[in-house]
Amino acid sequence: MNAFSNTAAVAPAFPAASDERLLIPPAVEPRKTGTRRLALGRTIPFGALIGPALLLVIWSIGSIAGLIDPRTLPAPWSVVGTAIDLIAEGKLQHHLMTSAWRAAQGLVFGILIGTILALISGLSRLGEAIIDGPVQIKRAIPTLALIPLLMLWFGIGEGMKVTTIALAVLIPIYIQTHSSLRSIDSRYVELAQTLRMGYGEFIRQVILPGALPGFFLGLRFAVTYAWLSLVVVEQVNATSGIGYMIDLARNYGQTDIIIVGLVVYALLGLASDGIVRFFQERSLSWRRTLAD
Amino acid sequence: MASHLGGLSGAPVVRVESLVRSFGPRTILDGLSLDIEKGEFVALLGRSGSGKSTLLRALADLDDKVSGSGRLETPDKKSVVFQDARLLPWKRVLENVVLGLDLPEAAERGRVALDEVGLSGRENAWPVELSGGEQQRVALARSLVRDPELLLADEPFGALDALTRLRMHDLLRQLCARHQPAVLLVTHDVDEAVTLADRVLVLDNGAIAADIAIDIPTPRDHGDRRFGEIRSQLLRHLGVETKPVLPV
Ligand SMILES: Nc1ncnc2c1ncn2[C@@H]1O[C@H](COP(=O)(O)OP(=O)(O)OP(=O)(O)O)[C@@H](O)[C@H]1O
Ligand SMILES: [Mg+2]
Numbered sequence: 275m276n277a278f279s280n281t282a283a284v285a286p287a288f289p290a291a292s293d294e295r296l297l298i299p300p301a302v303e304p305r306k307t308g309t310r311r312l313a314l315g316r317t318i319p320f321g322a323l324i325g326p327a328l329l330l331v332i333w334s335i336g337s338i339a340g341l342i343d344p345r346t347l348p349a350p351w352s353v354v355g356t357a358i359d360l361i362a363e364g365k366l367q368h369h370l371m372t373s374a375w376r377a378a379q380g381l382v383f384g385i386l387i388g389t390i391l392a393l394i395s396g397l398s399r400l401g402e403a404i405i406d407g408p409v410q411i412k413r414a415i416p417t418l419a420l421i422p423l424l425m426l427w428f429g430i431g432e433g434m435k436v437t438t439i440a441l442a443v444l445i446p447i448y449i450q451t452h453s454s455l456r457s458i459d460s461r462y463v464e465l466a467q468t469l470r471m472g473y474g475e476f477i478r479q480v481i482l483p484g485a486l487p488g489f490f491l492g493l494r495f496a497v498t499y500a501w502l503s504l505v506v507v508e509q510v511n512a513t514s515g516i517g518y519m520i521d522l523a524r525n526y527g528q529t530d531i532i533i534v535g536l537v538v539y540a541l542l543g544l545a546s547d548g549i550v551r552f553f554q555e556r557s558l559s560w561r562r563t564l565a566d
Numbered sequence: 567m568a569s570h571l572g573g574l575s576g577a578p579v580v581r582v583e584s585l586v587r588s589f590g591p592r593t594i595l596d597g598l599s600l601d602i603e604k605g606e607f608v609a610l611l612g613r614s615g616s617g618k619s620t621l622l623r624a625l626a627d628l629d630d631k632v633s634g635s636g637r638l639e640t641p642d643k644k645s646v647v648f649q650d651a652r653l654l655p656w657k658r659v660l661e662n663v664v665l666g667l668d669l670p671e672a673a674e675r676g677r678v679a680l681d682e683v684g685l686s687g688r689e690n691a692w693p694v695e696l697s698g699g700e701q702q703r704v705a706l707a708r709s710l711v712r713d714p715e716l717l718l719a720d721e722p723f724g725a726l727d728a729l730t731r732l733r734m735h736d737l738l739r740q741l742c743a744r745h746q747p748a749v750l751l752v753t754h755d756v757d758e759a760v761t762l763a764d765r766v767l768v769l770d771n772g773a774i775a776a777d778i779a780i781d782i783p784t785p786r787d788h789g790d791r792r793f794g795e796i797r798s799q800l801l802r803h804l805g806v807e808t809k810p811v812l813p814v
Pocket of ligand 2: 619
């Protein structure tokens with residue numbers, strides 16, 4: 275410590291940063307400059323809602339004007355009415371919970387297994403030799419093509435459904451996490467060596483945070499894949515869940531219930547993607563990207 | 567700093583003997599020998615591709631994949647400053663400074679080091695929020711917080727503008743006067759070498775081709791006559807002919 279004690283004795287070669295900070299004005303409106311801005315402009319508030327709202331308007335007008343046959347596509351308000359009825363009877367909640375629980379289980383197992391495999395194979399040559407090949411083979415077979423085999427192995431119960439979802443989820447998690455573990459900039463590895471970091475600390479401070487963007491990218495794919503496989507397994511063989519509800523409605527030609535089911539799928543997909551993005555932005559706040 | 571020139575302090579901190587390093591058939595360092603005394607500031611000049619970085623990486627133990635032979639003694643406590651600041655983008659400034667520093671008072675020392683390089687108040691900034699010069703100052707703080715006996719720097723100011731570079735020279739001089747590490751500074755800039763160093767080396771053909779003690783009292787003036795003489799001497803060693811220095 276003694277080497278640091280006489281700080282005041284030497285005139286600073288640079289002014290203290292705190293002075294500079296006072297000079298920085300608070301966030302201001304972007305100014306016009308002569309140059310063309312290549313990054314995107316300012317974000318539009320609730321911009322994501324404009325497109326869907328437009329579709330809804332067209333749908334409503336089409337229904338009122340009688341341009342859309344209700345048997346093909348019922349009016350928005352009759353879909354809402356059906357949804358209210360389904361909720362009042364308690365059916366929608368029941369199916370929704372079943373579906374969400376299946377997806378959540380499949381996601382958790384898939385994410386855990388995918389991450390663990392990626393770590394083993396990303397952090398050791400032997401691990402890669404053992405794990406990477408089988409995962410790449412699994413990747414080449416569409417998960418949905420495995421359903422017949424999984425049905426023979428696990429029956430048609432929840433086990434088969436959760437396994438199918440987990441198998442679909444672990445692939446993007448594995449691929450993205452593994453590749454970002456392996457593509458850590460070698461300059462950071464050198465830095466860690468010169469700072470004499472231990473292996474454990476190197477993994478914690480350099481490798482894992484560096485691989486986080488890849489993991490989140492994989493996670494966003496994973497969530498999409500989870501819903502996708504959910505839809506399929508629920509229509510293959512189920513006695514409850516949104517997919518079952520839709521399949522049943524098809525048998526009776528109840529287009530409005532089908533639409534309710536689809537809207538629920540859309541909402542689930544959007545909500546889960548939103549949750550992932552929330553955590554992504556919080557964990558990766560050190561990054562500056564084009565979207566900022 | 568010139569006071570360390572005598573090297574009365576005993577064993578040198580760095581001792582290199584008959585160092586050979588080659589990439590495939592090309593021998594880059596060919597029997598190079600070099601001693602650096604405790605607290606001595608040595609600048610290393612040389613043509614591009616002459617092997618300056620190769621030597622520095624050997625001293626930094628970063629060349630285990632390079633074939634070679636020779637004897638190499640360096641202290642355990644050494645730090646490296648690279649041409650790029652090499653901050654981990656996912657760590658805040660203070661965390662970058664104390665990275666890998668396993669001490670209870672690490673954070674406090676980190677703050678003091680940041681204050682020394684004029685960056686107190688920016689502890690919680692992300693590296694992307696700093697200018698190039700500020701990032702390089704963080705890298706300096708990260709090196710010095712470890713109290714190194716040897717500071718290895720490979721063109722640390724190469725990417726900075728001329729004005730920032732001059733201020734960095736002042737800063738580096740002050741920091742070295744206070745912490746007293748031995749320094750090996752690789753640079754392209756002859757003036758930078760003569761301004762800062764106790765001794766300037768020229769690397770050529772894989773060995774030290776010139777070893778010139780700088781006998782000018784600090785702070786050094788570029789317009790000084792002796793400064794000019796040493797500059798032209800070094801430039802001749804580097805294969806650049808200059809106009810003869812006019813007597814003042
Ligand atoms: N990893 C490598 N593989 C093969 N050749 C290399 C490698 N690193 C360096 N060299 C060669 O060794 C020689 C010396 O390189 P070095 O980087 O030490 O030069 P330098 O003196 O630092 O040059 P500069 O001033 O341009 O940075 C060069 O000819 C370079 O091509
Ligand atoms: Mg170099």
